[in-house]
Amino acid sequence: MGAHISIPMYQRAVPQRYRLAGQRCLNCGRVNFPPKATCKYCFTGSEFEEVTLSGRGIVYSYTIIAGGGAPPEFSDQAHCQGSYPVVLVELEEGPRVIAQLVDPPAEGISIGMPVQAVFRKIYEEEGVIRYGFKFRPV
Numbered sequence: 575m576g577a578h579i580s581i582p583m584y585q586r587a588v589p590q591r592y593r594l595a596g597q598r599c600l601n602c603g604r605v606n607f608p609p610k611a612t613c614k615y616c617f618t619g620s621e622f623e624e625v626t627l628s629g630r631g632i633v634y635s636y637t638i639i640a641g642g643g644a645p646p647e648f649s650d651q652a653h654c655q656g657s658y659p660v661v662l663v664e665l666e667e668g669p670r671v672i673a674q675l676v677d678p679p680a681e682g683i684s685i686g687m688p689v690q691a692v693f694r695k696i697y698e699e700e701g702v703i704r705y706g707f708k709f710r711p712v
């Protein structure tokens with residue numbers, strides 16, 4: 575089954591997946607993404623204001639998924655492309671998020687490379703196309 579996400583679970587996460595909706599902790603001021611019930615930075619804040627993240631950030635780390643290492647929902651993509659890069663991006667608002675990188679530069683991915691989130695099809699499951707964000711170099 576891998577990382578199966580049911581349709582209701584997916585739909586509840588649509589704001590963060592579609593609009594990069596994060597939350598600013600009213601206790602410590604740091605931005606949580608994805609949203610949490612309790613702030614993951616100060617461990618006490620439980621009141622938040624919603625913030626829409628810019629999607630701009632830098633590559634903090636990355637890896638290349640290949641050789642059958644893809645989760646089941648991405649096996650078709652891995653089969654078609656052979657391999658694909660996944661980046662850990664530090665957003666300018668602070669949170670670090672993992673997503674695929676599209677249009678990787680010919681000279682290769684580098685730590686610190688500026689990227690921008692773009693809205694893309696992620697995969698299809700139960701006949702529903704799941705959308706979300708990936709990153710591309712800027």
Ligand SMILES: [Zn+2]
Pocket residue numbers: 599600601602603604613614615616617618619
């Ligand atoms: Zn906090």
